[in-house]
Structure formats: structure tokens, C-alpha cells
Amino acid sequence: MNRLRIIAFAFTIFSIIGLTACDGYFGEKTDLDFIEIPDYQSREVAYVPIQPVLDNFMRPTDVLAGFDNLIYVADNGAEEIVCMDEAGNILSRYSIPGATKVIQDRSLDLLAIGTKDTIISGYEYSLTCIYRLDLKGDLGYGLRYAEITNEIVHPFYFKTGFSTKDQYVIFSDISIIGDNDFYVSRTGTSNNLNQIGGPDDAVLLFGDDDVFQTPITVTASGSSYRDYFSEPSAIVTQCQPPQISANESRDFIVAYGDDETEYKIRYIEYFESDLAIEYNPGDQVAEDTSKADGFITEANKFSAPSDITISGDGTNYVFVLDTDRDSLYQFTYSGLEGVQPPAGAASTKYVKTSFGGEGVELTQFNNPQGVAYFNEIVYVADTDNGRVLRFKLTSDFE
Template identity: 55%
Template sequence: MTCLAFSSATCATLAQPMKMRLIPDNCFPMKRPPLWFLLPLLLLTACEGFFGRRTDTDFLDIPDYSVRPVAYVPIQPTWDGLVEPVDVVAGWDELIYVADAGTEEIISFDQAGNELGRFSIPGLTALAQDRRLDLLAAGTRDTVIGNNSFTLPALYRINLKQPGTYGLEQAQVTRLLTHPYYFKAGTPTAAEEAVRFTGIAPLADNRYYLARTGPSDNPNQFGGPDDAVLLFSADDVYISPVAVNTNLGLFRDYVRQPASISSLAQPPQSPAVNPRGDFFFCSVQEDYLLKVQLIRRVETPNGASYEVENYPVGDTSKADGFLYQPGRFTRPADVTFSGDGTNYIFVVDAARDSLYQFNALGYEGANPPAGSASTKAIKVSFGGTGSGLTQFRNPQGVAYLNEIVYVADAGNGRVLRFRLTVDFD
């Protein structure tokens, strides 16, 4: 394992006070819009968290929609001014972090949308935060080996906690893992230079999974196939690739072309954080019928085993769509899980320009509101190609915090926020 220390670039100031921008009453239309997606312009202000006190949001009225009583409301303003946001993360510090591949920067925001700081990472592709509040960023590293120049995949550990301060302004890279040197030595090959890290999924105990993809699919090669999910210790020590047990046997190459990965350990911080080692992954392998799957980590007397979760499919009395419905996705770019006990699963599909929501049983939709006569999941997925408030162009990331869904809308250079109508008090 190669470990290097770096000083951070100077970033924008972190310690800005949280702001609440109220929308004047005359900004709201006096009549009900004819369609559910013509929604009032709403602004969510910061909620109680690492840096502030809860802001009263009682001024936000509950929208009234006769066509879709349970639907996602776009929250204004959109977070514009980005170039190519390819990931968005809800931090354990209750800040929001965006990976902008266009500027190769991590950008931090409070929940009101105030920018707090920036930090440069070359070749930035994915982002995560562990429970110690360190950021883990997937990018690249330029290096010279044997008089030859290489641009290699790299994982950066970024410490946000410095004496007397916290955030990206004074952050430092404290460790750098470079492919393939976390598991082997020697001069890298052209195939190893073509590998990319596509997702990071921290666990409750700060171990983490790293999704990797590349040109070599040999399951017997040293270090496992390029397409793999790798397990690392909390101290960034490589443990092993994940092999998955199925009815047909044990596969070291079960995960093909992973585009993203997410564990069940999600904010907010609490004793109820899911301690299991389960993870969701998205695959863009064309011949995969199930492109988003949950892999369960099962502890046995002989050690840990990884098995595919079997979600129900087809019972239309329960839902109109299903996570494991064959062909449900075309090019899923990201997946996340709500850590507040609602246990929702969110997926963005870059090819379909859509956001999908599923409940804990894999039924597409939101649970019916209290007092409802029906137990059927209510479909709230939406999208379509465009730049409207409920449209996307190549969405690449999704995050969830405090009943708000965040989408990294890469093609439109923005982050969009949404909230369910039933979540307005």
C-alpha cells in the first residue's frame, strides 16, 4: 500500500453563517396549477445539524395536488453554477458534498445551499464520507515509474478536522491509495492504467467497499477481476475482493461494470445506524437483467459470506413496479438508501433521465400516508429529458438527508432537491 501526505489547496471559506431566504408571498400563484409538476417555488432552509440550529420551516405551505396527492416537490432554488456534478453525498456531518468532474473539485454546501468550500482532486469520479468525518474521494494520480509517466486510479483520504477548524478550507490528504499498489508491486500495465474507481461505500465501523471497473475480467488474476467490489479496513488496508454466493456457485466476478455502490449505513449519526455489511450496487453491464441489486453479508461459523437478496416481483396488489423487475433500468448511475428509518431505496438512471424510489421490500413507490385505506406503494418516480424542475440530463448522483432527496444533474450542471408532499408538516 502506498501512502503519501499532501497539503490542500486553498479553498473557499467554510465558516459562513447559515442563511434563510424567505420567498415573498407574491411569488406564489393564487390558483392551483393544472398538473402536478407545475409546483410552487419552495425554498428549504438549513436543518439542525453539525453547524447550526434548526430553522423554522413553518412558512412552507403544504402543496395541494388533486392529480397526485403523493408526489415529489422540487425545492427552489436549484444549486446552479456547477460544471459536471457526477456525485452528491449527504455527509455524516450533515453537510452536502458534490463531486464536480468538470472542475475536478469537491464542493461543500450547508443544507440551505450556501457554498462552504472547495477542494481539488484530479480525475474526480466519486465521493463518500465515513463516520469519522473523513472524506474518501476517487480520482487519479499522475506519477513517473521507471522513466515512464502514468495516470493511475487513486483513492484520497481527506481529513477535514484540523486544529481549531473544520471543513474543506484547511483539509489535508492524509493517505493516498494508488492502483495497483494497494495489493501488488511492480510497473503498472496499460490495462491497470485503464482501471477506474466508481464508488465508495463506508460501513458503520468505518471499513468500506470500493467499486472498481476495468478491461480485464479474469476472475483468477492476482487481486481479482478488474470489475469488482473490494473490501478495505478502516485504516485503508486492502482485505479482499467480494465473492458472491449464488444457487449456481461462488463467483468472484459476479459484479460486472459497477457504476456505483452504497451501504445501508447512512446518516444521520445515531445508535441505530445499520451495522451490517450489506451493499447495493449499480451495474451498466448490457446483458444484466437486474442492474441494481442488494448483496447481503452473512456471518457464518466459517467466516463471512455474500449472498444476493431476493426481492419480490410481480404482485401488482403491492406495487406497480419493482426493484428486481427485469429490464427496469437502462444505465443506473447511482443508488442510495435512507438512513432515517424510512428505508427507502433511491436510484437515478442516466439513460432514462429519471429518479426512482422503492421501499424496503423493493416495491416501487412511497408507503401510503397514515390513515390510507390502501397498503399499495404509491409510485412517486419521475423524470424525463430536459432542464425543467422535474427533468434531468444524465443524472449521475443521488443522496438523501432529512427527508430531502438530492440529485446531481450532470448534463444541466446543477443539483436538484425534492421533498415528498406528505413530508410537509
């Protein structure tokens, strides 16, 4: 399906469901009056929790703001994808074995990472798998009408044979590109440059038809590196909702889970010419302390980044979750930590809004693994507390 058909189809869907979430999948606009303006006198700018807490989950490992203006949660404990409206009302659930991640493409299909049980040569294996869910059923649109239309099972998307080491490979994340191609981050135990399919630690490119195209090779300082990525734990592009303004850049940001790596967030830029296509490291952020007190690319800024998202409303903020530090960090796309100070502030330096710490309070987390952003609200899958938390910046309240 080419890009124009994708967008035309998506706008057809939006003409049905509008720019709303709803009591079912159709109906009146979601009432967002549940968002009470809090007392936030202690800090000029800060994230405050929105209540009620969404706690109808066992072990939520991802949260997604979809192009259809609905919220999706991958609940690993229940092994299912859960769909909610913006008010947090659960609309439907769909079973996905071993569900860990969920993303939506611009044709409104879901791609969910889970597991696939299979028997090979008489032995049982549970292999990492990407499930494609078509939400456009004969009876209507939505997760309740979903049908699995394809499965991408490791390693059978690039070879027919199987090695016992393949069972240790994991798809860690997915991110959509504007034309519905998508990147997949992958980790494993075998990183031989010469093995079929490339090193297990890799970022992979798939077409919109789910056909594997290539592992991403990064060109830096005149040399090409097939082993550039070290335990990639999360990946994100700028293609984020709302649909009408989704960015079509093929650049991406990737997080490293490697304990030995000091710089755990990497920007990768796509370059295409008549002669070649290249992926190059992005420019290092200038750590100008007159502008901000923290930077996304500073050494040892993160311990174990578990997820990344980008705000698609034009603000282009980058949110990074760190599961070891139980914290959420916010940066500009250029890497400055925080947000601009409010009008009339004494300083023009960006104000830090990052927060967290281990615990059960409403601004604390326990092993958070998923983050999303939509309509000025940040969603966090607070995994080991079994809940999804929502936050809004004090300066965004009217």
C-alpha cells in the same frame, strides 16, 4: 480506531456543530424557511422541486449527505469537492484531481474518488485514486481545514508492478460500513479470474485503515464466484446518516452497468458463522402486483443505473438514478416501487413516485449521476445541466 471510539469521537463533533448546518461550520441553526409549500393538487403523492436551484457547479457527478449534517458535491468539471449547508449555501471548496465521487465515514473523514497523475517508465498515466481527507484541522473542523492523509492508487494497493491495462481501471463508487471498513466498486477491461487482484470488475473490501483486504467472492447455489459482478457502477450499504442510528449491517446493494444484464440491481447479504464468512445473493423480490406496480428487481427495469442511496431515517427507501433514462426511482428496501398511499386513499397499493425524463425543467434531468437523502429531502446531481436539484415528497410537508 474501534467502533466505540469512532462513535464517541463523532458525538464529540456533534456536540460542537450540533444537529445543524450553519453559516460557517459553527453558529446558528440553518434556516430552512426557504422550503415553500408548493401547490401539488395534480397528484396525491409526488416529489416537488425545492427552489432555488443550486447551480454554482460546472459538472456535478455526485452529491452526499454527510454524517456531519452537511452536504458535499463532487464537481468533476471544476475538479473539486464542494461543501454546503442544508440551505444550499456554499461553505468551502477543496481541489481533487478528476473528482467523481465523495463519501464520508463515521469518523467524519471524506473519501473522494479522483485521479492521480504519475510517470511510470517514462510514460505519463492518470490512474484512478481514492483520496482520504481529514476534516479535523488544527484551526477547526471542516472542508476548509482539510488535509489529504492517504491515497489509494490503482493498482498499487495490491501489487507493486504496473501493466498498461491498469490505466483503464476505474473506481466507480464507495460505500461505508458501520465500523468504517468500506466497499469499493471497480470496473475495467481485464476480467481474468486468475490475475493478481482478481477481475477488474469487482467489489473490493478495505479496512478502516485503508488497507485492501479482499475482492468479494459471492457464494450462490453451493458455488463460489469471483466474477459475480459485471461492470458495477454503484454500491450502497445501509450505513447512512444520522450518525446516532446508522445501520451497521455489512449487506450491500450493487448496480450493474453491463448492457447485456437484464437485472441491474443486486442485493448481496453478508453471513458470518464460526466456520466461514460468506456473501450470498439476497432473496429475489416477490413481484406481488396487489402491493405495487413496479419492483426493483424486475427485468430491464433500468438501462444504466448511475447511483444508489438509502434513506437512513428509518424509512429505508432505496433511490436509484438511471443516467440513460434521466430518471429517479424510489423503492422500499424490500423492492416495492413507490410509497404507501396517504390515509384514506381508495387503494392500499404503493403509489409510484419515480419521475424524470431528459430536459431542463425542475423535474427533468440530463445525465444525472449522484443522489443523496437527508431530512426528507432528495438531492440529485444533474450532471450535464450543471446543477444540484432538491425534492420533497408532497406527503412530507406539514
